Amino acid sequence: MQFHGFTRETQSLAICGLDAPKQTLWDAPTTILSASEGGRPVCSPGVDLLRFSAKGRRFAVLGARHVFDRLTLRALEKNRPDQIVILTHQGTTERWHPRLRKLRDIATTFVVWPGRCQILYPGAVAYV
Numbered sequence: 622m623q624f625h626g627f628t629r630e631t632q633s634l635a636i637c638g639l640d641a642p643k644q645t646l647w648d649a650p651t652t653i654l655s656a657s658e659g660g661r662p663v664c665s666p667g668v669d670l671l672r673f674s675a676k677g678r679r680f681a682v683l684g685a686r687h688v689f690d691r692l693t694l695r696a697l698e699k700n701r702p703d704q705i706v707i708l709t710h711q712g713t714t715e716r717w718h719p720r721l722r723k724l725r726d727i728a729t730t731f732v733v734w735p736g737r738c739q740i741l742y743p744g745a746v747a748y749v
Contacts, residue, residue, distance in 0.1 A: 629660025634675050636682050638708035641668075652684030652708070670696065678703040681728075685709035688720050697727050705730040712737060 634656065641651040654671035656663045664673035670693055671682040681702040687693045688707060697705065705728050712734045713721065724730045725741040732739040 632659050634658045634663070636671075636680075636706055636708070638682070638684060652686075654682050654684070654708070656680070656682065672700065672702065680704050680706060682706045682708065688717060688724070694720075694723060697724065702728050704728055707732045709734045713739065 635658075637655045637657075639653045639655075641653050651668055653666055653668055655666045656671065656673055656675065658675045663675045664671065667682075670687060671680075673680055673682075679700075679702040681697055681700070681704070683693060683705070685707060705724050707724075707730065709732060713732055721730065721732070721741055726743055729743060730741040732741070
């Protein structure tokens with residue numbers, strides 16, 4: 622897989638999210654998440670929320686729609702990762718700001734979409 626090859630060649634950590642096709646019209650979209658470090662998976666692929674440790678840090682990775690999920694927020698508050706990574710297609714909107722403040726207070730939060738990355742540090746007032 623090119624994904625693991627990239628992390629082996631660069632000795633880096635990479636996170637990948639893929640949208641899985643819906644099985645029926647009524648199904649909610651599913652995001653399959655994966656992480657690789659130094660050419661090896663750091664955990665089994667997960668659906669919608671991925672938690673793992675790498676580079677001496679605890680990560681939580683989630684798809685954009687789970688930013689607003691109360692159970693996901695509770696799990697993050699309970700487990701207190703060092704970094705939260707949110708994968709989205711188009712970035713954030715005003716609607717996201719209250720939830721991003723909560724996530725930011727749990728851990729440094731990275732919101733990543735094609736060509737952009739927004740970083741929210743704990744205690745920060747402004748959005749970057």
